[in-house]
Each structure stands twice: as C-alpha cells, then as structure tokens.
Amino acid sequence: MQDGIVIGEGVLLDTRPASFASRFLGALIDVAVDVAVVLAGLATFAGTGVDVGADLGRILSVGVLVLLMVIAPVTVETLTRGRSLGKLATGTRIVRDDGGPVRFRQALVRALVGIGEIWLTAGSVAIITSLVHPQGKRLGDLLAGTYAIRVRGGTKPAPPAPVPYELRPWASTADIRRLPDGLALSVRQFLGRTSMLHPTSRIRLGTELSREVGRYVAPLPPAGTHPEAFLTAVLGARREREYALAMASRRRLAEEGVTLHRLPHQVPDPPD
Incomplete structure (x- = not known):
C-alpha cells in the first residue's frame, strides 16, 4: 500500500x-x-x-x-x-x-x-x-x-458512480442543497477509498458523513438506506442536475445566438 x-x-x-x-x-x-x-x-x-x-x-x-x-x-x-x-x-x-x-x-x-x-x-x-x-x-x-x-504519474481517478437504482425515485424529488466544498471533497474521497479503510473506520466515517450531508437534504432517504448508498446518491443527483442545467444553458445560448444572427434581417422597417 x-x-x-x-x-x-x-x-x-x-x-x-x-x-x-x-x-x-x-x-x-x-x-x-x-x-x-x-x-x-x-x-x-x-x-x-x-x-x-x-x-x-x-x-x-x-x-x-x-x-x-x-x-x-x-x-x-x-x-x-x-x-x-x-x-x-x-x-x-x-x-x-x-x-x-x-x-x-x-x-x-x-x-x-x-x-x-x-x-x-x-x-x-x-x-x-x-x-x-x-x-x-x-x-x-x-x-x-x-x-x-x-502531482504527475499517479493513477487515473475512477469515473464517478451513478445514483443507485433503488434511490432514483427518492433522488428525483429530493431537495438537495449545495454542499460545502470541504464536505463534498470529504465525501468524494471517502467513496473513492472505501475499500482501503478498516471496516470499523469505514462504518464510522460513512455514518458521520451521512449525518453531515443529511443537514443539506430534505426529505431524508428511506429508512434503512446504507450510508454509502445515500452519499453516492447525493453526489450523483447533484452531478446530474448540474449537468442538465449546463446543457440547458448551452442550448439557450445557442438559440439566442441564432436569433441574434438572424434578427437584423427579419425586423421590419418602422413605419413612416
């Protein structure tokens, strides 16, 4: 190691x-x-x-x-x-x-x-x-x-995990606020290194991080949800929503660019 x-x-x-x-x-x-x-x-x-x-x-x-x-x-x-x-x-x-x-x-x-x-x-x-x-x-x-x-020559980071299938209905309607940068970093690093942690530390850290993240989520996931599944769902849902917003913004800017490019030729001259 x-x-x-x-x-x-x-x-x-x-x-x-x-x-x-x-x-x-x-x-x-x-x-x-x-x-x-x-x-x-x-x-x-x-x-x-x-x-x-x-x-x-x-x-x-x-x-x-x-x-x-x-x-x-x-x-x-x-x-x-x-x-x-x-x-x-x-x-x-x-x-x-x-x-x-x-x-x-x-x-x-x-x-x-x-x-x-x-x-x-x-x-x-x-x-x-x-x-x-x-x-x-x-x-x-x-x-x-x-x-x-x-900062060079390290292993390539693994792709982010998607929202667990069983939590997709909950994640699609949950209100998930923006996580503080430090907390989001801790969650990402924890999920990427769970296999390297001692089982006791893994459970303790997962529970503590879930408790902290739960302050920014409403409603909480169904009872009995595993802490790591909850953390994965929160990061995955936020990532999907941010991607959807970015794509919508890009499409809107493209449409506005087309309209602005066409506008001078389609605006009729004002009446005398």
Whole structure:
C-alpha cells in the first residue's frame, strides 16, 4: 500500500510524497533561477555606471540576500500555492499536512528555516533530513507542517458512480442543497477509498458523513438506506442536475445566438 495524505476527516487522498530525487532537482532549479535573476539584476545595475559607496553597497548586499533567500521563495510559493518553477518541472507541489494548499505563514516558515538548512550549510542539513524522514520532509517542512507531493504519474481517478437504482425515485424529488466544498471533497474521497479503510473506520466515517450531508437534504432517504448508498446518491443527483442545467444553458445560448444572427434581417422597417 502506497503512502498518501490523510486529511482531518481520515480520508486518504490520491497523492504520494515526492521522491528525494525530484525534490532535490526541483530545489536546484529554483536556486539556479533565483541566482540567475539576481545576477542579471546586478549586471544591469552595474551597467548603469552608478558609483555606490561602501555603506550603500553593504545595504544593497543585505537587501539582495533577503530578496534571494526569503522574499522571492515566499512570494512564489504563496502566489502559486506551492508550485515554483522547479516544482512545475519535476511535477511536485508543496502542500500542508492536511492536503490543503500552503499559505503565507507556511511559506515564510519554510523560507526562514531554509536560510540555515539550505543556504548556510550548502543544503547538507536539508539533504540529511529529507533522506531520514519517511515523507522526505526537511526541517522547514517539519516546522511549517508541510511536505512535497507528486502531482504527475499517479493513477487515473475512477469515473464517478451513478445514483443507485433503488434511490432514483427518492433522488428525483429530493431537495438537495449545495454542499460545502470541504464536505463534498470529504465525501468524494471517502467513496473513492472505501475499500482501503478498516471496516470499523469505514462504518464510522460513512455514518458521520451521512449525518453531515443529511443537514443539506430534505426529505431524508428511506429508512434503512446504507450510508454509502445515500452519499453516492447525493453526489450523483447533484452531478446530474448540474449537468442538465449546463446543457440547458448551452442550448439557450445557442438559440439566442441564432436569433441574434438572424434578427437584423427579419425586423421590419418602422413605419413612416
């Protein structure tokens, strides 16, 4: 059984921790890009011929180091939600331990710790920590609560399950409101990983999720409905309704486009 991310609801996400090689290569690419940008900026500044004194030169040096070690990586990771240029090239992403995208706080902690474990030690501390930790975390990841995952090369997700046949009459008339994004994600991940859960955990999680989803459904399904069948029916019914609305909207727009294209030729001239 391969590793993955277990979110707060105990659901295993279909992702795997990135290998040490991909993390190391991605870090090298990021460092090379940052250094190249800084050197290009310094070369451009030097080409202007502006004479700076010793004091101003020291201030500029400190500013460049802060930009290179902290500001640039924090900005890139925050704006791209954990996907720098190096991580894009290696098919990895930095996420929180619960599977969510990194925020400014996590990116800042990673960058500040990286000053010591990457820059001041030539990356030796980060390499040793990543090799020892089972999920390939470095010290910055341990303190920030993050780690790198693979976002390429995983298994293709299975197609969504349809509404169970025995629940179709109920699903066709039930009022099913929009589920919160977090709850909908938990249900989808649970249904996709039921076979990998322990039977006790499977029953407990299914019952808890059914209770939460039941707050957004009226009326509830017939008594005795299995929690997993109920959850499958809710997601399937919402998916079918959203698809029907999207197709109706597309047809309406197509009809309006035809009407608008034909309109100038069929509107009679106003009477004098």
